[in-house]
Amino acid sequence: MQVRVRYAPSPTGLQHIGSVRTALINYLFARANGGTFVLRLEDTDRTRFSEDYVKNLYDTFEWLGFYWDEGPDVGGPYAPYIQSERFQLYQEHAMRLVEAGAAYYCFCGEERLAGLRAAQEGSDSADLGYDRHCRGLDPREAADRVAAGEKAVVRLKIPLEGSTKFHDLVLGDIEWKNEDVSPDPVLLKSDGFPTYHLANIVDDHLMRITHVMRAQEWIPSAPFHIVMYAAFGWEPPQLVHLPMVLGPDGHKLSKRHGATAVDEFRKKGYLPEALVNYVSHLGCSFEEGRDLFPLADLERLFKIERLNKAPAVFDYQKLEWYNGQYIRMKGDAELRDLVLPFLAQEGLVAEAPSEAQRSFVLSAMPLVKERLKFLSDAPAMMRYLFEAPPLPAAEEFISKKLDKARAAELLAAGAALLSACDLSDLPATEARYRAEAERLGAKFGDLMAPLRVAVTGSRVSPPLFESIALIGADEALARAGKALASLG
RNA sequence: GUCCCCAUCGUCUAGAGGUUAGGACAGCGGGUUUUCAUCCCGCCAACAGGAGUUCGAUUCUCCUUGGGGAUACCA
Structure with missing residues (x-):
């Protein structure tokens, strides 16, 4: 089977460690199996979308040094790779499900839903989520109301009884009672855009994705994805749920744990090699007795069987160690080029350093190479080489x-x-x-x-x-x- | 609350019925050294608990406990 995997970020924030780990694992799996790695922009959340985040996405991966075979920028046989440009597709597919009786229009407004939620929270009832108020509406009447311009969303009908099972390549067989599956999730929002759930199923199928590798936080929505595949009459892809990445306090890694955006690591003077090497080992192992793996080796060695089930805590200290290792592996000239921007930032050299400055900094590399933990340490460590220090006390x-x-x-x-x-x-x-x-x-x-x-x-x-x-x-x-x- | 997933040193992990339970980061202690760093050597440190299965369980099963995740017209 020709492996096709995708990284499908939502441009609603800066690229962070967690999502980059997912991207990396997908990429490595593709490379290890001679497959194809696809980038798809899931820009269906119009309220949080920003073009800046799209730029950050491209910058991040250019810096990290691995890339997709198909995507918005490079094109490919399944273009477009931007979901907002596939708007019509989701409309059509949602209609298909409505017409087949697998989905239905829901006219419940925000107020009703909020009231429902408040009532549920106050009660000791175990019921949570949508109460399927509109599920019993006459389809023809509903269609007429929509035709008349009434605002509606489309919800998926989750079977009221029975169970849904699926097989995960890491976790094994998982079975959910349908009564525990999210009650009738929204497929099409009232603004006409699809939710992640609809868009990702439609696109994964249309783009012939063979393996969906995503974090374990997605497990609860897997059952209704399966329901959807069945409703469409499609064969679902292989599911691979990746262990979560936690902060030092054991909770899902987030901003409050410190640097989580790749951009921050870059600005602090981390090397992409270090980040890639370290992040690849969160919840995954490659080869015993070895710690340093260039990207090429990761690509060769990656195996799904080596993926872990348990969540991994992000350890900044170990990342630091990796960074020092990779700094020391750099040749003087290469390290000089990496350090120069940091020196320029502190005004020690010009933005466009002169040849004299370049060669001066080059000759200083042997003095600092084994002392640098971060590239950003360079200015403070080297300042005295450029100017007389203040008279020491x-x-x-x-x-x-x-x-x-x-x-x-x-x-x-x-x-x-x-x-x-x-x-x-x-x-x-x-x-x-x-x-x-x-x-x-x-x-x-x-x-x-x-x-x-x-x-x-x-x-x-x-x-x-x-x-x-x-x-x-x-x-x-x-x-x-x-x-x-x-x-x- | 409910559902789901998970469980080896502080952290990342190796281990796939019989091992002195291995490695790495961190920590601690030495050595090299012009300070620091690098580098080298050593030490500390784990199978959550309880039932089974088995001649034998870290490894298989169940329970308990603990942790995490999900419970949105966000992904």
Whole structure:
């Protein structure tokens, strides 16, 4: 069987971790089986739709680095791939169900529904949801009222008795008593647009989708989707319900857990490789004894059987670790290009960096690569390479071991030695400093500390000699001089 | 409330009747190191509980408990 899967986001918000995970799993399944991955825009909620979200969708996936074989932008044999452009189709199919007696017009207004809900909440009755008030209306009369312009929705008739069963490739057989299925869900809204339920069944069928892979939150609507397929006389696709992604508190991942929009991760300086690698492993495993999987390997290794049933908690710390791993795997030039925008944002380099800036930043990469957790750490970590740090407070020079006078003495010695050293010869430079430390009866680290603070503005910094080699001995000397003066 | 799904270290997971229950992140402790980081080594840490089935259950069944999800003219 030719596998065809789809990612069907609703452009009513920014692309977030949960939906991207669904997209990724669908994509990997398609790739692993030589199938087709389809993007379909489910823009049927006209009240929440925004073109900005469509743009965000495209930006997100371009950044993440995986793409669809068919979709609104690339086209395909089942176009259009935007549901608002398929409006007529849903109308026709809804009519089909009404005419077949599988669905009916409902004229209940918002007020009636709200009252119903209030009454149900107040009572101890187990009944919840629509009371099927219009189900018994005469179809002909109903049709006349609609023809006369009365507002109506179309509802699906859920059988009053019996049960509906389906097979899920991860969860196995699932059976629902029809009395527990949502009572007659709306298929066509009063604005004429379909609900997700109608649109997704019609399109999945028309687009020959073979596997529907979506989060477990959809399980409760699966039974009436099955009812709908039967009403149309269609063969339903394979159902695959993916484990939910939870926040650290065990609830469905949402904004209140921190960053959840892919855009936020991008702005924080996460690498798409890290995000993809990490997210692919939420509720899914690939191969034992290994943690780092490039996208190509995920595509090759993915198996439905390796999908988990239990929900997974999103662990920001582990994602951070992945990010560090992928940063360290970058070549200097590539990392430089990734870091440049972050430096530009802080004004350390021009928006369009000069060749000199580019090569300067390139040569600084070895100093920061293994220290960066996020690309966004770069400006703070590298600022001293671009400009003299503010004069450090005297306490910065003084440690448990060094008092002010001793710190000043070591700083002076360290600075003095600088001009005598060839900074392009690191081992030799270090040897000279070690000898100097010994001569002064100090530890090597103690000799380095005050100089480090003077030059970098901090007790913690990338390697000192390499840093000085980058900014130049003159600049380092100038900073040391100022610091020395401040120490009196 | 009702229905549904789920259940191995704190977290992500491996395990598919017999294992010292493995790995990763985090945590803790060491080592390397010019600070930090990287890197290396070690430690801590789990089969929710109870009945069955079986010679033998983490693994199969049932119950309990716990967690999550759904209960919209949103997806």
